Amino acid sequence: MPTIGVLALQGDVREHMRALEDAGAKAVAVRRPGELETVDALVVPGGESTTMWKLATTFEMLEPLRARIAGGMPAYGSCAGMIMLADRIQDGVEGQQTIGGIDMTVRRNAFGRQIDSFEADIDFAGRGGLRAVFIRAPWVESIGPEVEVLARAEPADRIVAVRQGPLLATSFHPELIGDAGVHSYFVEMVREF
Ligand SMILES: NC(=O)CC[C@H](N)C(=O)O
Numbered sequence: 001m002p003t004i005g006v007l008a009l010q011g012d013v014r015e016h017m018r019a020l021e022d023a024g025a026k027a028v029a030v031r032r033p034g035e036l037e038t039v040d041a042l043v044v045p046g047g048e049s050t051t052m053w054k055l056a057t058t059f060e061m062l063e064p065l066r067a068r069i070a071g072g073m074p075a076y077g078s079c080a081g082m083i084m085l086a087d088r089i090q091d092g093v094e095g096q097q098t099i100g101g102i103d104m105t106v107r108r109n110a111f112g113r114q115i116d117s118f119e120a121d122i123d124f125a126g127r128g129g130l131r132a133v134f135i136r137a138p139w140v141e142s143i144g145p146e147v148e149v150l151a152r153a154e155p156a157d158r159i160v161a162v163r164q165g166p167l168l169a170t171s172f173h174p175e176l177i178g179d180a181g182v183h184s185y186f187v188e189m190v191r192e193f
Contacts, residue, residue: 002190004011005030005039007065011047011080015175016183023183025190033064041074041190043167044081045174046135049108050093061097069101074166074193076186082169083108083138090141102164105145110139110158111171122172124161125150129182132160132172135186139171166193 001024006016008029017027020043030036042065044052056062068073069085070149077085083092084099086106110116125131132153140159143149151161151170160171161182166189176180 001026001185002040003038004027004041004043004187004190005036006043006045007052007061007081009059009061009096010051011045012173012175013045013122015173016043016078017093018044018157019175019183020181022180022189023187023189025183030156031061033061035059036064039073040067041076041186041193043176043186044075044077044084044099045188046079046081046160049080049083049089049098050096052084053097056099056112057097061071064099065099069099069167072085072166072193074168074186074190075101075168076182078170078173078175078182079135082171083107085167088162101110101167103145104140104147104162104164104169106138107141108138109136110141111155115155120153122151122153122160124182125185127181127185129175131173131177132170134160134172134178163189166190
């Protein structure tokens with residue numbers, strides 16, 4: 001059984017830990033570089049990416065996180081976590097940094113200007129219908145050649161789930177709906193790597 005950490009600086013950590021356990025993984029909270037070293041993979045939760053970036057800097061986690069991602073550790077980011085895994089962001093605050101890893105540009109609060117929060121049924125990775133919850137969600141503005149699109153959503157058929165090798169990101173929050181589909185997909189990815 002893989003041990004998957006959930007970055008526990010800020011955000012909906014508990015919900016991700018529960019979803020990972022439902023998907024057959026051992027879930028542990030990760031706050032310190034030493035804890036990061038012990039996990040096979042990492043989930044970066046939803047929350048607020050500006051706060052997460054500031055806390056990651058304060059706790060001296062940003063470089064260790066970048067190093068493990070560069071070393072091939074599988075990671076999954078939902079919503080704010082998607083922003084944290086993006087190589088480039090739009091509408092960030094002054095100086096906002098990410099962990100990076102996925103060759104994409106993510107626009108913060110993109111759906112938010114039109115619809116603050118909403119739910120939609122989307123097709124995820126060709127696995128059929130999945131109920132997706134979007135909360136002041138980002139969308140993926142553009143992707144590099146190595147990035148695979150796993151889901152799109154209205155309005156305007158925006159990219160809301162992507163994968164690049166061992167890295168997965170969704171604009172939405174599968175951890176909030178008690179459907180372990182995305183977490184099961186991630187646990188399978190972790191087993192492959
Ligand atoms: N639900 C969420 O994670 C919202 C993300 C938030 N808008 C951000 O910029 O980080």
